[in-house]
Amino acid sequence: xxxxxxxxxxxxxxKALDFSTRVLGFTMKNDVPVGEHRWxxxxxxxxxxxxxxxxxxxxxxxxxxxxxxxxxxxIPATSFKVANxxxxxxxxxxxxxxxxxxxxxxxxxxxxxxxxxxxxxxQLVQLxxx
Amino acid sequence: xxxxxxxxxxVIDDELDRIFKALGDPARRRIIDRxxxxxxxxxxxxxxxxxxxxxxxxxxxxxxxxxxxxxxxGLVSVEWSGRTKLHSLDPGLLREAVDLWLRHHL
Numbered sequence: 518x519x520x521x522x523x524x525x526x527x528x529x530x531x532k533a534l535d536f537s538t539r540v541l542g543f544t545m546k547n548d549v550p551v552g553e554h555r556w557x558x559x560x561x562x563x564x565x566x567x568x569x570x571x572x573x574x575x576x577x578x579x580x581x582x583x584x585x586x587x588x589x590x591x592i593p594a595t596s597f598k599v600a601n602x603x604x605x606x607x608x609x610x611x612x613x614x615x616x617x618x619x620x621x622x623x624x625x626x627x628x629x630x631x632x633x634x635x636x637x638x639x640q641l642v643q644l645x646x647x
Numbered sequence: 648x649x650x651x652x653x654x655x656x657x658v659i660d661d662e663l664d665r666i667f668k669a670l671g672d673p674a675r676r677r678i679i680d681r682x683x684x685x686x687x688x689x690x691x692x693x694x695x696x697x698x699x700x701x702x703x704x705x706x707x708x709x710x711x712x713x714x715x716x717x718x719x720x721g722l723v724s725v726e727w728s729g730r731t732k733l734h735s736l737d738p739g740l741l742r743e744a745v746d747l748w749l750r751h752h753l
Contacts, residue, residue, distance in 0.1 A: 591689020
């Protein structure tokens with residue numbers, strides 16, 4: 518068994534795709550129309566055959582209160598690994614994106630929490646062992 | 648007048664109770680220490696600090712309850728950054744507790 522896809526619930530799929538590709542640098546892998554929405558996935562260019570990130574539409578009524586509660590407590594929806602957290606933090610901040618948590622050391626990792634502008638927080642992690 | 652001072656004393660005692668009870672727990676003292684080093688922390692960040700300091704692992708629910716106690720005592724204040732709640736230390740009441748009672752014994 519393998520985890521081939523993992524998902525984030527997004528407010529607007531087109532906007533989320535733009536953020537994932539243009540800002541985070543991921544590559545679009547699948548874009549299949551599903552009714553009014555899309556099966557919309559991206560992969561990391563560092564691992565094109567790896568796990569896909571699905572931009573799941575957040576239209577279900579349970580989604581808004583769930584996302585709001587997580588964001589209120591600063592809890593990330595998912596986590597991405599970066600080679601250099603401080604330079605990523607600086608780059609994203611200079612592009613005007615905001616962090617709810619500045620880079621901090623937490624045991625074996627250094628981490629920060631980014632607002633993805635699609636209603637989620639994303640944890641960025643640098644593994645000290647790398 | 649006597650009555651007024653009794654009321655005042657009981658108000659002060661209530662406040663001192665809340666402050667010293669809030670301080671009477673190692674996890675809450677650690678939260679105060681961390682917030683002094685770095686203000687404006689979300690619940691997630693406060694939990695991450697506990698996780699990073701291997702000695703203490705607390706559930707988010709437990710940290711939420713500790714933060715409620717600290718907030719009710721007036722020792723921790725909350726501000727919103729967008730839609731995220733950030734916690735900071737509010738040392739004003741702590742100083743007041745020292746001035747109102749503790750100082751007389753130092």
